[in-house]
Amino acid sequence: MQTVERMAPLQDEMIALRQHLHAHPELGLEEYNTSKLVASLLEGWGFNVATGLGKTGVVGTLSNGTGRKAIGLRADFDALPIFEETGLPYASKTPGLMHACGHDGHTSMLLAAAKYLAESRSFDGTVHLIFQPAEENFGGAKLMIDDGLFDRFPCDAVFGMHNMPDLEAGVFGFKEGTLFANADGFDVLLTGRGGHASTPELTQDPIVAGASIVMALQTLVSRNLDPMEAGVVTVGVFQAGRASNAIPQSASLTVDARAFTPEVATLLKRRIPDLIRLQAESLGVTATITELTGYPVLVNDVGMTQFARKIAVNTVGAARVVDLKRPYTGAEDFSYMLQKRPGSYLVLGAKANTSQPLHNPGYDFNDQVLLTGAAYWADLAQAFLAST
Ligand SMILES: [Zn+2]
Ligand SMILES: [Zn+2]
Secondary structure (H helix, E strand, O other), X not given: OOHHHHHHHHHHHHHHHHHHHHXXXXXXXXXXXXXXXXXXXXXXXXXXXXXXXXXXXXXXXXEEOXXXXXXXXXXXXXXXXXXXXXXXXXXXXXXXXXXOOOHHHHHHHHXXXXXXXXXXXXXXXXXXXEEEOOOOOOOHHHHHHHOOHHHHOOOOEEEEEEEEOOOOOOOEEEOOEEEXXXXXXXXXXXXXXXXXXXXXXXXXXXXXXXXXXXXXXXXXXXXXXXXXXXXXXXXXXXXXXXOOOEEOOXXXXXXXXXXXXXHHHHHHHHHXXXXXXXXXXXXXXXXXXXXXXXXXXXXXXXXXXHHHHHHHHHHHOHHHXXXXXXXXXXXXXXXXXXXXXXXXXXXXXXXXXXXXXXXXXXXXXXXXXXXXXXXXXXXXXXXXXXXX
16 A cells, blocks of 8 residues: 555645644744644654754654664745735635745645654654744744754755645656755945036936946846856846935945856855945945845755655656756755755645645645645655665
8 A cells, every 4th residue: 555545544634734824824933833833743743852943943853663864854834924815714814924835735744744654653763854944034944954953863864845836736846956046135225425416526426326237237147157057137126316306325226146056156146246346436336235145056966866756756656756857946945954964855746726826825735735745755754764
């Protein structure tokens, strides 16, 4: 019998749990009730539970048999500051907060796997189930690592999973190497000298400097990058001035930079502030640049990805496993965990008739894939711990 069938009796409970989480979303680093609920369920199933990693993160540990290997499986559990418009009976009870990325589903899948592994004891070794806060904003993965995640819970490998509403339901997607982009950002304040529009010679114009910076930034991708590499530099905000007859004192810009290799990310991170500063200086304007927290490129380990793919073939059959052709332009903080441990991040197709994209106010996690995702986690844990 397949694990999916063995876990079928858990399905109703999992759906109820997922919908409960959906109705009670909490923002990153404020997931107090979610964290408490996860911890108490894990404790009830016999896990050793550690709380407070990365403020609200939870790790459940369970060992069985004599195996010495350990695997880390990660789910995120934060919600987004979005007004839900699904009209569902279990829609968010907190106006302005919503599980619009399916982290309610990720948490439920890993909890279901936890319950199954605890009851079946069908593994030999140690599982560390990592429930992570603040994926959407504060880099909860890094906060947990900084709190000693992998020192306190040594994992030989670590795996994570995201639902994808544009991929066929129940299909697993894998990709070796880069899967998510590096995202960096900069806030820029240009300070010049304001004055009358008719006497520009008495001013240092931050608008002219800003315009020149926006254009100069376009040369980074076209002139600094290897033509075979990809990158994006976008100025998303340019604000200045209030009157046609006045040159303002200051202007502000924000710059967003995306890259798919650490090398390109490093290049852009160095060149963007350099170019802004020098360009501003040449026009007599001062640039104050604040780097915004971004996430590094998510790079999947080749061997671990091949292993994880093989297990998916066992769980759902080869027809339901695909190789992803290109990385996503979004960012994902599981990249920090993959910098510390070998592992792989994979996606689970969750398309439904009414599927809206992630982060859309009409989005809802597809409960029909809960069982598949949970069974995969259980299969992966068992197989990884049994592997030599
Ligand atoms: Zn998201
Ligand atoms: Zn997400």
